[in-house]
Amino acid sequence: MIEVRNLTKRYGDKQAVNDISFKVEKGEILGFLGPNGAGKSTTMNMLTGYISSTSGQILINGTDILEDPIKAKSNIGYLPEIPPLYMDMTVDAYLSFMYDLKKCKLPRKAHLKDVCDLCKITAVRGRIIRNLSKGYRQRVGLAQALINNPPVLILDEPTVGLDPNQIIEIRTLIKKLGKSHTVILSSHILPEIQAVCDRIIIINKGVVAADGTADEIARNITNEHKMTLRIEGSTHTAADKQEIVDAIKSIGGIKYVRADMERERGIYDYDVEADEKTDVRRAINDICRQKGWNILMLQLSNLTLEDIFLKITMGDGVEQKKTEASPKIELSVKDGELIASTGEAKEQKAAEADTKTETSASKSETNNKNKKKSGSKKGSEKDNKGGEL
Amino acid sequence: MGAIYRREMHAFFISGVAYVFLTVFFLLSGIFFYNGVITSGTSDTSPMFGSMFMIVLFLIPILTMKLLSEEKKNRTDQGLLTAPVGLWSIVLGKYFAALTLFIIAESIVFVYAIILSYLGSVVWTTLLGNYFAMLFLGAAFIAVGLFISSLTENQMAAAIASMLALFMLYLIDNIAQTVSNEYISKAMLSLSFYTKFIEFTRGVFSLSSVLFFLSTAFLFNFLTVRVLDKRRWG
Numbered sequence: 001m002i003e004v005r006n007l008t009k010r011y012g013d014k015q016a017v018n019d020i021s022f023k024v025e026k027g028e029i030l031g032f033l034g035p036n037g038a039g040k041s042t043t044m045n046m047l048t049g050y051i052s053s054t055s056g057q058i059l060i061n062g063t064d065i066l067e068d069p070i071k072a073k074s075n076i077g078y079l080p081e082i083p084p085l086y087m088d089m090t091v092d093a094y095l096s097f098m099y100d101l102k103k104c105k106l107p108r109k110a111h112l113k114d115v116c117d118l119c120k121i122t123a124v125r126g127r128i129i130r131n132l133s134k135g136y137r138q139r140v141g142l143a144q145a146l147i148n149n150p151p152v153l154i155l156d157e158p159t160v161g162l163d164p165n166q167i168i169e170i171r172t173l174i175k176k177l178g179k180s181h182t183v184i185l186s187s188h189i190l191p192e193i194q195a196v197c198d199r200i201i202i203i204n205k206g207v208v209a210a211d212g213t214a215d216e217i218a219r220n221i222t223n224e225h226k227m228t229l230r231i232e233g234s235t236h237t238a239a240d241k242q243e244i245v246d247a248i249k250s251i252g253g254i255k256y257v258r259a260d261m262e263r264e265r266g267i268y269d270y271d272v273e274a275d276e277k278t279d280v281r282r283a284i285n286d287i288c289r290q291k292g293w294n295i296l297m298l299q300l301s302n303l304t305l306e307d308i309f310l311k312i313t314m315g316d317g318v319e320q321k322k323t324e325a326s327p328k329i330e331l332s333v334k335d336g337e338l339i340a341s342t343g344e345a346k347e348q349k350a351a352e353a354d355t356k357t358e359t360s361a362s363k364s365e366t367n368n369k370n371k372k373k374s375g376s377k378k379g380s381e382k383d384n385k386g387g388e389l
Numbered sequence: 390m391g392a393i394y395r396r397e398m399h400a401f402f403i404s405g406v407a408y409v410f411l412t413v414f415f416l417l418s419g420i421f422f423y424n425g426v427i428t429s430g431t432s433d434t435s436p437m438f439g440s441m442f443m444i445v446l447f448l449i450p451i452l453t454m455k456l457l458s459e460e461k462k463n464r465t466d467q468g469l470l471t472a473p474v475g476l477w478s479i480v481l482g483k484y485f486a487a488l489t490l491f492i493i494a495e496s497i498v499f500v501y502a503i504i505l506s507y508l509g510s511v512v513w514t515t516l517l518g519n520y521f522a523m524l525f526l527g528a529a530f531i532a533v534g535l536f537i538s539s540l541t542e543n544q545m546a547a548a549i550a551s552m553l554a555l556f557m558l559y560l561i562d563n564i565a566q567t568v569s570n571e572y573i574s575k576a577m578l579s580l581s582f583y584t585k586f587i588e589f590t591r592g593v594f595s596l597s598s599v600l601f602f603l604s605t606a607f608l609f610n611f612l613t614v615r616v617l618d619k620r621r622w623g
Contacts, residue, residue, distance in 0.1 A: 045467075049471055050471050050621065051620075051622075052621045052622050070474070070475060071473070073472060074473035080464065080467045080468075080471075082464045082467075084463075084468030085468075086396070086400070086465055087463070088400060088403050088404060089400075089403075093399070098468070098472070100391065100392030100395070101393070101468075103474075
């Protein structure tokens with residue numbers, strides 16, 4: 001139904017969308033997920049022919065959007081981020097205008113009534129759009145997209161500005177529409193994507209960071225056993241960190257250990273990752289008992305879509321692309337903390353740059369302070385991203 | 390094109406632009422008619438049309454200022470550009486809406502002609518010649534205004550820039566006279582809208598001038614289409 005091949009959009013030097021490819025079948029609801037500025041809207045604008053791609057191809061129902069834009073566009077109903085409403089028109093006049101604009105052949109009166117009923121705007125049909133609330137405007141925008149019953153619906157953040165009841169209504173409506181239409185919707189509201197979409201594409205920095213159902217994506221990311229430990233060492237100083245990290249590293253099956261922030265006075269958290277087969281919890285416990293350390297906390301990472309999203313989007317997508325074939329799996333940022341404090345993010349980030357090569361955490365620790373200076377630019381870049389989320 | 394044309398006509402009237410435009414146009418042309426024709430005791434309508442050049446110059450930007458700038462500002466262009474219509478349909482729909490309103494305004498001269506016919510004899514050929522000359526002039530000016538409106542998101546900026554542009558076209562004769570190089574001066578004069586328009590008021594129906602106005606209209610509508618198209622590639 002929709003096929004996107006190697007889609008790229010460049011604004012001057014800025015690469016807004018970089019080599020995206022995907023396919024959406026009829027009756028599928030695809031969710032676009034990504035932080036602000038990830039390229040969601042740019043991609044949607046290209047899909048609908050509002051802007052053109054720098055390179056790549058978009059086929060809507062087999063028609064190339066650049067070769068035969070009118071035919072391709074007639075298959076699409078589009079609700080942009082800001083609904084294209086003429087404030088000075090009544091809902092009726094506006095929908096009637098869109099009906100004419102789309103050269104709709106369906107019986108006018110009945111079709112407009114259906115669309116209004118579906119979007120629950122029948123009560124406000126006679127009112128001027130300027131006087132409508134944001135929620136109603138959003139619905140009029142949706143109604144406009146539904147006119148002429150296009151087989152493809154592209155909805156850019158369709159539930160923005162709606163109250164919780166309306167959000168549920170619109171979600172139900174989209175699910176209903178998804179049975180007979182191909183729907184692409186973007187959102188940064190994760191539960192929404194999870195509730196509505198069959199399939200999710202996570203876009204970050206203009207590239208597809210993950211593609212699949214929520215479960216599939218989660219499985220990819222949680223292939224390893226990951227956990228966070230809080231261990232109380234013997235000296236209650238930073239020197240503990242080195243010792244503890246080395247000790248845990250000596251356990252068989254450990255892939256990666258990293259000292260994290262100081263959570264309690266003199267006590268640190270450690271991110272530990274083991275391969276799939278080994279359960280290292282007991283071994284860690286044994287070591288701690290031998291050395292007289294106390295495990296104050298052990299938390300296994302159970303990834304929700306939210307974690308996945310943060311994991312993927314907080315990582316340095318560009319760097320990843322260079323080093324790894326499949327970017328979605330390899331990130332090792334500890335996310336909960338990332339949003340909690342940007343200062344931490346900075347430190348973690350600097351540390352992470354080193355642990356990439358899986359050197360010992362101690363090295364990363366010593367580098368950490370240097371990195372903080374040299375990598376301050378990088379750190380602040382990360383902060384911005386944290387802010388955007 | 391039809392849908393856009395109807396929407397623009399509708400918008401002209403509900404936004405009040407149409408009423409302001411028509412009122413000012415009728416008022417000023419009425420004054421010129423009264424002073425230039427009735428009180429002068431002549432049945433020659435040409436001086437009146439000559440004076441009306443200035444009204445057209447200042448009023449057309451008001452018609453065209455928001456045609457495309459507002460769409461861009463309110464992001465309604467996203468609705469138009471993603472609908473199954475071509476760029477030419479969008480531009481021409483808007484262009485003809487403005488032109489229609491201009492024709493309505495301009496047609497007031499027939500009312501004046503009827504008044505005049507009670508007072509004396511009307512030279513219908515001159516009147517019609519002048520009427521069409523002004524129509525072609527308006528057609529060219531509206532295309533220029535629409536083009537400028539496509540360049541900005543701010544309708545006031547569009548209005549002022551259009552007035553300036555049209556005023557420069559008016560002044561081109563004066564500027565041409567100060568240019569010492571004969572060829573440049575001649576080239577500039579050949580672009581003079583005013584000279585070509587005034588020819589008509591003297592009773593000369595010049596086909597080349599008609600072609601000049603029409604090709605200007607076409608050129609600027611073409612440029613507007615290019616602007617919209619280029620924005621997609623930006």
